[in-house]
Amino acid sequence: MSNHDADGLALAPAPATLDRPEGRHRYLVAAPPAITPDKRGLVVILHGAGASAEQVLGLAFPPSPLSLWLDIAAREQLVVIAPDAGKGGWSDCFAPDARTARKNDVAFIDALIDDAIAHHHVDPARVYLIGVSRGGWMAYAAAIELPHKLAAFSVILAGMPPSGRITMPITPLPALIFGCTADPLIRYHGGKPWYAFGFAEPVRSIEDSVQVWRELAGLPDTPDVVKLPVSDKRGRTSVTRYMWGKAADQLQVGLYRIDGAGHAEPSRLKRYPRFLNWLTGLQNADLEVAEAAWEFFREKQAR
Helix, strand or coil: CCCECCCCCECCCEEEEEEECCEEEEEEEECCCCCCCCCEEEEEEECCCCCCHHHHCCCCCCCCHHHHHHHHHHHHCCEEEEECCCCCCCCCCCCCHHHHHHCCHHHHHHHHHHHHHHHCCEEEEEEEEEEECHHHHHHHHHHHHCHHHCCEEEEECCCCCCCCCCCCCCCCCCEEEEEECCCCCCCCCCECCHHHCCCCCCECCHHHHHHHHHHHHCCCCCCEEEECCCCCCCCCCEEEEEEECCCCCCCCEEEEEEECCCCCCCCCCCCCCHHHHHHHCCCCCCCCHHHHHHHHHCCCCCC
């Protein structure tokens, strides 16, 4: 599938900058060139640690499965923005107050959303946020502080901080979380790996993180459960989807539990090189992570 809109014009990310009190921030933006009568949805994509806006949109090695948002944006007439964390990475939900005072990335995301509404024909009620790994920690921070700006959010491969390390959310939001049970870096069952020494924070389990948003939304504790068809002939990984909330245009909280896979976004079309799998664990191919997130986002609007 190529990155084209309905008129056949290439939909490609362009570099842009936004000036903030702490300095100039870089980001990439992809917007359909055709003027549409209806305003567009916006998807903000947050890259992981050591990566970049270019990597998450497929312009740098190794291309992320989240780069398929460019195809979805062309098909669905969406605007996609990938901010770059810059030096030192995100001031995410683990960042101490002193760091956030110097580099407030939640305020950066807030300003990016306002800029997209002002300049890219974006519908303020259809703003969606998705982050992977440390970008997932950044997505939690933004969802907690900017719920009035978001219609829904998604986190891939990242549990929330434990109690006492974060201001807990008070406003419910639709939330979709992807977790891999054999993730060696941000563990599905919480805590932190012994070999991380001082370089990683202990986290809540993925399922406890889901529970935070489910209970906040007041959803019943019994989900709809769907087992996805298994594509790996050796049966090393499999996917089960849990969804709390019946209506796609209302509050829902979802979990994709990916058994046997490691710290890699699931994808059929965008496969990481084998040498990376040796470091991060297996990459599942039973679903396309960007398409699964769009299916969740599609009908949701801010209230």
